[in-house]
Amino acid sequence: MATQTMQPLVFDASVLSRKPDIPTELVWSEKDRPTSDSFDELDLPVIDLASFFSGNDETALEIAKQVGEACAKHGFFLLTNHGVDEGLLEEAQRRTEGFFRMSLEEKERVKRKAGEIFGYASSFTGRFASNLPWKETLSIPTNAAEEYIVKTLGDDFQQYGNVLQKYSNAMNKLVLEILEVLGLSLGVGRWFRDFYSDNDSIFRANYYPSCLKPDLTLGTGPHYDPTSVTILHQDEITGLQVFVDGKWYTVSPKPNTFVINIGDAFMALTNKRYKSCMHRAVVNSTAARKSLVFFLCPRKDKILRPPESLINAEHPRAYPDFTWATMEEFTQKHYRADTQTANVFARWLQKNKEEGITVEWD
Ligand SMILES: C=C1C[C@]23C[C@@]1(O)CC[C@H]2[C@]1(C)CCC[C@@](C)(C(=O)O)[C@H]1[C@@H]3C(=O)O
Numbered sequence: 001m002a003t004q005t006m007q008p009l010v011f012d013a014s015v016l017s018r019k020p021d022i023p024t025e026l027v028w029s030e031k032d033r034p035t036s037d038s039f040d041e042l043d044l045p046v047i048d049l050a051s052f053f054s055g056n057d058e059t060a061l062e063i064a065k066q067v068g069e070a071c072a073k074h075g076f077f078l079l080t081n082h083g084v085d086e087g088l089l090e091e092a093q094r095r096t097e098g099f100f101r102m103s104l105e106e107k108e109r110v111k112r113k114a115g116e117i118f119g120y121a122s123s124f125t126g127r128f129a130s131n132l133p134w135k136e137t138l139s140i141p142t143n144a145a146e147e148y149i150v151k152t153l154g155d156d157f158q159q160y161g162n163v164l165q166k167y168s169n170a171m172n173k174l175v176l177e178i179l180e181v182l183g184l185s186l187g188v189g190r191w192f193r194d195f196y197s198d199n200d201s202i203f204r205a206n207y208y209p210s211c212l213k214p215d216l217t218l219g220t221g222p223h224y225d226p227t228s229v230t231i232l233h234q235d236e237i238t239g240l241q242v243f244v245d246g247k248w249y250t251v252s253p254k255p256n257t258f259v260i261n262i263g264d265a266f267m268a269l270t271n272k273r274y275k276s277c278m279h280r281a282v283v284n285s286t287a288a289r290k291s292l293v294f295f296l297c298p299r300k301d302k303i304l305r306p307p308e309s310l311i312n313a314e315h316p317r318a319y320p321d322f323t324w325a326t327m328e329e330f331t332q333k334h335y336r337a338d339t340q341t342a343n344v345f346a347r348w349l350q351k352n353k354e355e356g357i358t359v360e361w362d
């Protein structure tokens with residue numbers, strides 16, 4: 001008798017957004033599903049970046065203190081007066097909308113292949129079997145955004161590639177400034193800025209189609225970003241939620257404002273002085289939502305070891321040394337990034353060391 005193999009689900013928004021019966025692969029277990037009390041707004045400090053760089057030391061120290069408090073508590077804050085051109089933000093959002101509105105077949109010309117970080121993924125149908133996210137993603141290298149888009153989608157997409165390159169360049173400049181604020185807040189000056197000066201980061205556009213049963217699904221499941229620092233730009237639709245003090249809260253979009261959060265790799269680099277924090281994205285029944293995300297990643301072969309001044313008797317090493325290449329591989333080949341990534345990764349490094357497999361901290 002021939003054995004029947006299960007075909008992976010096809011996540012085609014033009015079909016699924018109209019379907020009241022949700023395929024089981026996209027239904028999340030009850031404990032993870034969004035509840036109505038998760039829409040209370042989270043109170044986050046709004047950091048004025050222009051004031052930080054105004055030349056007044058007292059102002060800069062006060063701003064660094066606010067950032068430090070937020071990062072020691074949950075790792076999230078908002079950023080305004082960031083200097084990124086508003087027209088560029090609008091154009092990046094608009095052209096991204098245009099990309100995701102194309103047919104599945106057209107988008108799959110840039111399909112993300114197994115084990116690869118970059119490309120278009122429609123939910124993660126080929127990658128995971130359950131708890132699939134109600135989203136499509138397009139991930140590209142920030143250091144070669146235009147080249148990547150043109151190479152995969154062709155010359156007709158040159159304008160989109162160019163906008164994503166400009167956006168990536170703007171994020172690269174902005175993240176180094178944010179790292180100056182973070183450096184001042186921990187008393188290490190430009191150490192973080194210098195460490196990431198040759199960063200090799202990831203841009204990701206998230207597209208969350210509307211869903212007729214948003215109470216059963218999640219756009220992005222609960223996770224900590226495994227990366228270093230995340231700069232998120234939401235369109236005008238609400239969806240981001242953060243878990244603080246045992247409860248889910250919403251971080252609504254505000255015009256011309258970025259949401260910044262610390263990821264696991266930066267938590268390790270600060271010797272756990274700063275925390276990464278669990279978050280997720282919910283979907284809704286009426287409107288599609290987009291977010292543009294810059295995930296700061298160090299040059300792949302750089303050892304993540306905290307500055308000496310952050311290590312002492314009161315704060316012994318919280319994580320072993322590692323490279324981003326190893327952590328990235330871990331999230332792609334061994335572990336689905338979730339709420340436990342940093343701890344499971346540290347244990348995995350330890351186990352490899354015990355088994356005599358070379359790890360960076362030998
Ligand atoms: C290194 C990475 C893994 C994820 C993409 C990223 O480039 C940065 C963040 C990670 C992720 C977004 C965290 C949430 C879970 C995840 C599976 C997702 O929902 O997209 C993660 C990414 C991944 O593709 O593994």
Ligand SMILES: O=C(O)CCC(=O)C(=O)O
Pocket residue numbers: 204206220225232234239240241279280281290291293
């Ligand atoms: O879309 C959002 O608001 C959050 C996305 C997110 O957390 C991620 O891509 O890591």
Ligand SMILES: [Fe+2]
Pocket residue numbers: 223224225279
């Ligand atoms: Fe995230």
